[in-house]
């Protein structure tokens with residue numbers, strides 16, 4: 098049968114995660130492509146979800162989240178910002194941050210409105226803007242110019258992207274795939290432009306607790322002057338608690354912004370899985386257990402980041418060490434072994450690495466509107482067990498002839 102796909106999805110195809118995972122499976126490769134842990138989340142959260150099922154919490158939840166979860170999210174927010182939310186007015190629980198992104202775009206964007214995105218971007222952003230009939234305006238994050246510098250944007254390019262047609266700017270910090278943590282200065286520039294042009298900021302903060310450099314802490318755009326009423330902060334449980342399959346996310350913001358998210362959410366999923374909301378409430382509300390879990394997780398990720406980053410540098414890749422999230426971007430054209438194969442681009446390199454070296458990575462050009470910008474890059478996920486990373490590095494060493 099000929100495809101019946103609606104035109105709005107024509108540019109997107111199958112996501113690169115699906116493609117690389119299938120290729121990794123076909124070649125028995127170590128999968129450092131997909132950004133989810135190969136270990137489990139905390140016992141206390143899993144026990145709470147299992148107990149909720151046993152206790153009969155198995156019917157539709159309240160549309161915008163079970164009271165215990167909305168309260169737990171408002172406690173999490175209070176701890177970090179000092180701001181008291183009304184859990185029933187300022188929060189909407191969604192099926193992962195991905196649903197929150199789609200619901201925010203559908204709820205806020207009128208056809209033809211412009212949405213500013215930084216590229217490279219998490220791949221659902223472009224599709225969500227397209228679903229809402231919005232027009233993406235792209236500002237490029239450029240690779241570091243110094244050894245330890247972060248990815249950066251040109252402030253003039255950003256200022257030029259704002260116009261009377263701009264409705265929303267979407268900011269992801271800590272950032273996937275670059276690991277950039279937007280600095281307070283950069284966020285102040287964004288805030289100033291939003292205030293000047295009366296633009297709504299939507300932030301994706303799913304990696305909010307995963308940062309590695311105390312001198313580059315995570316700053317919430319919503320806490321900057323003038324931004325509390327014009328920022329919708331999106332996040333989820335998946336990355337912080339290694340529970341990506343639960344798909345519990347949320348949107349936090351002024352009542353008018355959250356109403357827009359709810360308007361779309363009620364017709365997309367209506368409500369999110371009830372027992373997992375109970376598990377999520379336990380994960381967020383058990384402060385001591387939760388902080389213990391995050392401490393252990395961060396010591397594992399800190400080791401993993403150095404181990405993989407050093408190994409990739411030893412193989413000759415130019416490594417852009419991340420300040421946040423759990424990915425390492427490299428310039429693969431700096432690696433002599435990779436260069437010697439004469440790959441045309443990042444997609445060819447990552448396919449070959451998967452089938453020949455037995456290690457899967459993501460070709461980041463799919464995260465760029467102008468694919469040329471990502472052609473020399475590759476993204477490795479390090480949210481994996483020690484043994485998984487050791488096995489990946491052994492395979493890379495063999496491939497490069499360094500072992």
Ligand SMILES: Cc1ncc(COP(=O)(O)O)c(C=O)c1O
Nearest residue numbers: 132193194195219273333335346
């Ligand atoms: C930047 C970013 N936002 C959102 C998500 C998805 O979040 P969730 O699983 O809560 O839908 C991801 C997952 O990789 C991500 O990297």
